[in-house]
Amino acid sequence: MEFSRRTFIKGTVLGGAGFSALGFDLTPLHAQTQALKISRASETRSTCPYCAVSCGVIIYTLGDKAKNAIPQVVHVEGDPDHPINRGTLCPKGSSLEQDILNDRRLLKPQVRRPGSDHWEDISWDQAYTEIAQRVKKTRDETFLETDTQGRTVNRCEGIAWTGGCTDTNEFNYLAVKSMRSLGVCYLENQARV
Amino acid sequence: MADRKALQVEMISAHPGPVPGHGVQRNLEVCKLVDTTTCIGCKACEVACVEWNDMPFSPTTFDNTYQTMPETRWNFWNLIKFNEHQKEDGTIQWLMRKDQCMHCADPGCLAACPADGAIVKYANGIVDFNQENCIGCEFCISGCPFNIPRFNPETKRVYKCTLCSDRVGEGLEPACIKACPTGCLKFGTKDDMKFIAEERAKQLRENFGIEKAGVYDPQSVGGTHVIYVLHDATDPERYGGLPKNPEIPWSYTVWKWLFKPVLGTFALFGLLGVCLHYVTAGPRRTQPEPPRKGERNG
Numbered sequence: 001m002e003f004s005r006r007t008f009i010k011g012t013v014l015g016g017a018g019f020s021a022l023g024f025d026l027t028p029l030h031a032q033t034q035a036l037k038i039s040r041a042s043e044t045r046s047t048c049p050y051c052a053v054s055c056g057v058i059i060y061t062l063g064d065k066a067k068n069a070i071p072q073v074v075h076v077e078g079d080p081d082h083p084i085n086r087g088t089l090c091p092k093g094s095s096l097e098q099d100i101l102n103d104r105r106l107l108k109p110q111v112r113r114p115g116s117d118h119w120e121d122i123s124w125d126q127a128y129t130e131i132a133q134r135v136k137k138t139r140d141e142t143f144l145e146t147d148t149q150g151r152t153v154n155r156c157e158g159i160a161w162t163g164g165c166t167d168t169n170e171f172n173y174l175a176v177k178s179m180r181s182l183g184v185c186y187l188e189n190q191a192r193v
Numbered sequence: 194m195a196d197r198k199a200l201q202v203e204m205i206s207a208h209p210g211p212v213p214g215h216g217v218q219r220n221l222e223v224c225k226l227v228d229t230t231t232c233i234g235c236k237a238c239e240v241a242c243v244e245w246n247d248m249p250f251s252p253t254t255f256d257n258t259y260q261t262m263p264e265t266r267w268n269f270w271n272l273i274k275f276n277e278h279q280k281e282d283g284t285i286q287w288l289m290r291k292d293q294c295m296h297c298a299d300p301g302c303l304a305a306c307p308a309d310g311a312i313v314k315y316a317n318g319i320v321d322f323n324q325e326n327c328i329g330c331e332f333c334i335s336g337c338p339f340n341i342p343r344f345n346p347e348t349k350r351v352y353k354c355t356l357c358s359d360r361v362g363e364g365l366e367p368a369c370i371k372a373c374p375t376g377c378l379k380f381g382t383k384d385d386m387k388f389i390a391e392e393r394a395k396q397l398r399e400n401f402g403i404e405k406a407g408v409y410d411p412q413s414v415g416g417t418h419v420i421y422v423l424h425d426a427t428d429p430e431r432y433g434g435l436p437k438n439p440e441i442p443w444s445y446t447v448w449k450w451l452f453k454p455v456l457g458t459f460a461l462f463g464l465l466g467v468c469l470h471y472v473t474a475g476p477r478r479t480q481p482e483p484p485r486k487g488e489r490n491g
Binding site: 007010011014015034035036037039075076077078080085087088089090091092093094095097098 | 240365374465468
């Protein structure tokens with residue numbers, strides 16, 4: 001049989017195809033790992049809102065805070081520079097991203113009236129007004145000027161106040177000032193829970 | 194290609210021939226250390242894992258234990274196993290173990306995998322699944338001595354813990370390690386972790402009277418890149434089914450080291466024969482069929 005140039009090329013191509021099918025791959029082998037999702041995200045330091053330990057967290061948001069970039073939280077993890085937790089977080093703290101990005105997050109004031117079986121939406125103005133009215137009413141009803149022995153006490157025993165763990169010193173200062181001015185004695189902060 | 198940030202590859206599933214570039218660069222082996230004696234079962238590592246890997250909410254089950262679910266899932270790679278163990282004096286010992294991929298030095302999943310590049314082992318010891326190349330055959334599940342890979346019926350791919358290869362590749366520690374509030378999880382080089390683990394086991398034996406305390410780093414799979422400090426290293430089974438001598442099923446070894454090269458050679462010769470036949474005999478030419486009897490011509 002005549003071994004023409006055409007046959008030779010055919011054989012070469014077929015053989016080459018066979019070799020590559022069997023896996024003689026000459027491309028360099030570096031596996032691409034998934035890109036780090038926070039590599040250029042903005043870092044914002046914050047405090048975990050849950051308990052009184054007040055662990056430091058870093059909130060990673062989309063974009064580099066440029067004017068036209070609308071930031072959105074993409075990840076939250078512990079702050080390694082924070083002296084309290086040094087990067088660690090408990091399970092609740094670890095789930096902080098879900099605290100921010102959550103369909104069930106409450107974004108407006110709601111009220112459940114006495115005897116009612118559901119929550120209804122109210123406006124902020126209405127909420128403030130109703131709270132003020134109740135504070136006034138309760139204070140008027142329960143305010144004690146003197147105790148049983150006739151000593152002047154000027155206290156309001158019908159109201160209690162509890163602060164949250166993320167309240168700053170300044171906020172707590174204002175809370176104590178305003179509550180003391182009402183005569184509230186049952187004044188507490190979550191830091192002691 | 195050749196992204197410098199990418200991790201160096203050491204082993205590739207079902208890949209014929211050697212791995213180019215392997216052994217050229219100096220590479221530190223990384224390792225996770227789990228000290229089961231100081232784990233409080235808070236599950237911060239579970240949540241950190243789910244958060245970092247953006248995995249969806251996974252329904253939990255209640256089975257008379259604090260354990261989140263009976264086994265890991267395709268979207269839940271890190272599970273604290275709560276085990277109640279009755280000691281000889283009748284008291285109950287509560288053993289918690291962080292269950293996840295062990296990142297074996299000799300991975301059974303990789304040996305079993307027939308899809309080229311679906312499973313890779315990096316030079317730093319991380320065994321990672323590449324779902325793009327996965328064919329969903331689930332061989333890795335049967336090849337794993339620790340029962341770790343999980344099949345997702347929706348995407349028809351298998352998933353497991355990546356040891357946060359994306360974080361480690363950028364020089365960060367894995368998400369679970371970072372979260373752990375008691376410091377029972379540690380991350381570093383294999384040598385350092387091994388040293389710390391042995392020191393801790395020694396401390397438990399000498400200062401705490403836990404005579405059987407020891408380190409779990411099974412040599413039957415070449416050592417693992419997740420090592421445990423156990424109260425009783427002689428009986429790891431009590432920690433929610435940690436095998437004492439994990440082994441890759443022998444059938445996969447035979448398949449990989451005997452059948453595959455031999456049959457591959459046969460296939461190569463077969464192909465060569467076909468080529469040779471084509472070159473020597475030429476293409477097949479169909480002969481015009483002789484007219485059948487009883488059939489009219491034209």
